[in-house]
Amino acid sequence: MNIVVAMKQIPDLQQVRIRNRQPVLDGVPMTFGSIDKNALETALQLKEAAGGNVIVISAGTEELEDTVKEALAAGADEAYLVLDDELENIESSVSAHLLAELIKQIENIGIILFGEGSGDNYSGQVGPRIAEILGLPEVGYVCDIELEDSRVKVTRSLEDCEEIVRVNLPAVLTIMADINEPRIPSVTQILKAGKKPKQILEVEDIGLDLKGDKKIITLSSLAPENKRKQITVKNGEELVDALLTEGVIRR
Amino acid sequence: MDLRLSKEEELIQKAARDFADKMIVPIAELIDQDNHIPEEIFEALGDLEMFGIPFPEAYGGGEAGYLSYILAIEELAKACAGIAVVISVNSVGLSVINAFGTEEQKKKYMPECMTGKKIFSFAFTEPGTGSDPKQLSCTVTKAGDSYILNGNKRFITNAGFQGPMVVIAKDSETDKASAFVIDKFCEGYSLSEQWNKIGAHGGPLYDVYFDNVKIPEGNVLGRSGEGLWVLKVAMIYGKIGLSGLFLGTAKAAYEEALAYAKQKTHRGQPIGAKFQHIQISIADMAMKYNACRWSAYNLGFTADTVKDPNQLLREAALTKVFVSETAVEICKIAMGVHGSYGLMKDYKIARLWGDVIIGPQVEGTSPLLKILAAGIILGD
């Protein structure tokens, strides 16, 4: 059984600075989103329990060929990638179609894993969209997975309760960050990463028109304005007095 | 030049950093107090293959080169100098086996010393001789197809861990030095009490006593009588490790001071924002750390690309002197930023102060290494 993990290359958000309300992305290195790393770890643990191969899929700019080493070093066996420098800031619907094409190239799939949301946009759409394209069942916000024969028992964490669900395979699962802690890759794994098999597809191979099929337009994208009072207080008493005067607290 | 880390280098650095943050930082103070590193740490480091970064894959290593090795040692040492000392000395043993060992010796000793379960030592220094090779007093005497080893060695790191040890001793008949591999804790092997070292705790030092230790003939390392060649190679790789190690200590001191300057307030304003002398201190440290960093990384690159051992020894000696001396300067400045608080063991800088002064004193003091480098530079 192959376990597929979808990962998204994003700028290292810790290093993004804001100038004049615009994000400065110049020189910010690319990495995988943090929940994606939990998804990969989930796949690796499933593989350790039940065998099979872990295959990473991703679509992104040419740098992705380097970034994907992070996943291969952590233990993924193989990568299927779409590389194109136009693949920056693409819509969820486009990502879903590109990734679905990659998935179609892979045989004998058991589970397709996603993080519950990407590190940058966190919109959580691509997993469910791919499930729809491929006609597969999907369970989101999974915090526990138990493999059964041709099915899987998962715990879905909702806002107010947990739901234990049994689902037929193949299935799409999106996982929560607290499901595990990603492992630290070992040295030889890191060095072998670049030598692991990679299937690389071009956008033309897939026949998708990146520009033509826009469903969303972005009107503006600015850091939120901060209009705050910025009053410096010296001690706890002064602070409490100020808050009482403002009426946000009562004694 | 291309001063970007490759993705692989970056990932090795990150693996070491993540491990250090998660597993070492929380217990670093405890390691310092107890002068003891928990075995789980060694095993976990073994699993991450941090013991074998530059060594051939065929013997269980990572074959990632010495630049990666320095990147990893820097990160580990930043969290705990003692752990880096253990790895560095272990690597010295591995380096000489790798350079001089027979196929059999390599197969026997290298893989086990990369798992964290066995740890190498290297024994050269003696009580009477300091580090002068011409005055060795440890002797071996040929007896049939074995050698009998007698004598004492001083300040030997990792001597208390299970694993092999390379010993340099003089042949009582030929008067020439040879290198041997022995198993620690074999018959006739015994240890002194631990030396009470000022810092880099966790990698304790012992004196080692050999009382008629029997060494099979097959355990001569390299050719008989060529012990000083083995020593030379050991010195090179020891200095590479120490350059990475004290680079890490320097970084730790710098980061501590920076954090302290941001946090400590004087009349409502952080000292780093208020006082120009604190700002100058911070800039001085950053500048000096940068110089150390490029020197140390350059040494790693040189070790990966340069074949001439003399050139490498020169670079290694110069870099070790520069980095370890500069690390002391950085730590002194960082101490200045802390004021009296820096004297308190509650602050990490107090621990780093004990760690950093070790640098210029070990594996050849700075003046001694300068004599050595001068010989190569002046070509005489």
Place this chain on the structure above:
Amino acid sequence: MEFKLSKEQELIQKTAKEYAEKAIEPLVNQIEDENRVPDEVIEGLRELGLLCLPVEEKYGGAGAGFEGFVVGLEQLARVSGGVGIFVSVVMLGTSTIAVHGTEEQKEKYLTGTCKGSWIPSVAMTEPDGADPRMLKTTAKKDGDHFILNGTKRFITNTNFAGPMVVFAKDADTGRINGYIVDKFCEGYSISEPWDKLGSKGAFLSDVYLKDVKVPVSNMLGTPDEGFQTLKVTMAMGKIGLSAIYLGNILAAYDEAFNYSKDRIYLGKPISQFESVRNSIVDIAMKYEAAKLMTYRIGYLADNTANKAKLVKDSAMTKIFVTETAVDVSRIAMNVFGSYGLMKDYKMSRIYRDAIVGPQIEGTANLLKTVVATDMYK
């Protein structure tokens, strides 16, 4: 990571070294005494592409980038600190125009420098100091011209024809901008040259601007880019100085090394004495560290799109290299003993040159506060 010069950079290094030894070395005393880089040297540098190493090829430069520049300048400055400063200021002028200039400005001034006979200058400092907020030189808009008035201090290469980037305050808006002035235009005059302690050879004077008329098209960048332009200039100046004083260190190293082998004391070369050996190693060690810092800033300059961002790293490098140069000169001087004091020995010049580094383009302590401020951001 790869700490290796490219083949091209190795060749630049070799060319600069050979040219400096062959063509500059014999003239060094003359350059010092006359305080002027001779025309044949300038022409020689221009022909070999050493005058305009980082300028793009399409304007007649060598297109060697800043890494190529520092590697080349190190070798020139090793032979003559004065020539080093001269070349560095040419770089400063051309880079400032290259970063913020319009295509027309670049076409005119960069080409005029690389292929013609111009030598650029940059004028920022004033008698009251070098703090950009305190600039007193003004630019007053008057139709399609600006009228510049003010005095600039310690400006290099003012005796040559060519463009001068003058930083001045807009009389109306108070904003600082760079303006390209043609030297020796109407209203431009210079003082007697300053008699500098060391790094002599590049002409240094004050500049007086009296109702100098500059066409509006000669303003550098847009009105609100002035501060960025200034930052670029500041960063570039420090890259140049790092390379110059790296050359100074290399010169001291060579001198001390050779002297230690030649000088006989008690029947053997002094290189046999431990204290001298120690000194040589100290110098070698410090040279290596300074070299790595300098080459790295060259690398960084080539790989940083926004050159204004180099302010912190270039300042750190400049402080490190110039202060190390002073240390090294002291150590080398000790190797020479009394002989080092004699003008017959090159060491005396190298020593005088070294102390210039930490004092110019921002003193070490001033720059450290700049670095620290950046780090606290």
Place this chain on the structure above:
Amino acid sequence: MAGIMIYSDKDELSFELLSAANLISGHTGLPINAVCINNSEQAQGLAARGAETYLINNEAINLADSKGMASALESAAIQLDANIILLSSNRRGKELSGRLAEKLAAGCLTDVGSIKVNRDKIECMRNSLGGAVLAAQMITSDYKIIAVESRVFEEMAVGKEGPINNLKIEAQPAELEVLEERAKVGDTANIESANILVAVGQGLKSENDMLIIKELAEALGAEIACSKPVATDKKWLPEERIIGLSGKKCKPDLAVILGISGQVQFTVGIRDARTIVAVNTDENALIMQMADYIMVADLHDLVPEMTRALLV
């Protein structure tokens, strides 16, 4: 073809969506259809708020099966002739929106934090780049799916009664079954609905210090929240209390933020608070720039002092 359709698995969220639909309808004149699945109570609630309500009663539709749910809502949208579909951006809602969007070849925006209608253009604001920026976006496809965060709109008030219609939808066979549903163990705090929050971060030195935080929270009548590392790395608080991009987005009247540096991954979850107090030892910490009241202090000193001041 034009019309608005709303659906949420949660009653109160569906009442909020009704307000959102009214906003859009007010500008565009489009009719509003509220859909409920196997939940007549919700249907009555919606009708009581004046909605044209459609109740789907078909026990074969499984709420936990996003595939079947998307298919049900697709046919509802077609039958009701609705092209603007508003869903709640809770977990179920987000799963559903992606899936439904794909079915309808629709553009879809989730985690929408505010909606502005500009003539007939619906502009949605949502966080992007890890919360570093706020993007104004618009869907251009025929079908538009918008998943709105909770508490963005007030619940629609009860008013003129609307009709409840029955809608017949065929169920798709589900490829999953729900074995069990269980309440979350332990902490059930809802920091999103608290009026006052005390949020702690890595400035807190030890778990024991949580005591003084509790005292302060009690004195203020506040819920305790935290930045991510306090819950995931240190495990001093449960994950339900995380504020931020991958945690909760809160809009309390007052947020007292203690020892949190203010990375955007955190601030994105609290920047809509009405009043923000930031306490940090570093005056240059990012959090200070977004606070109404700033205090440079060690939280371990300030918190007891503040508690005392509140109790006198």
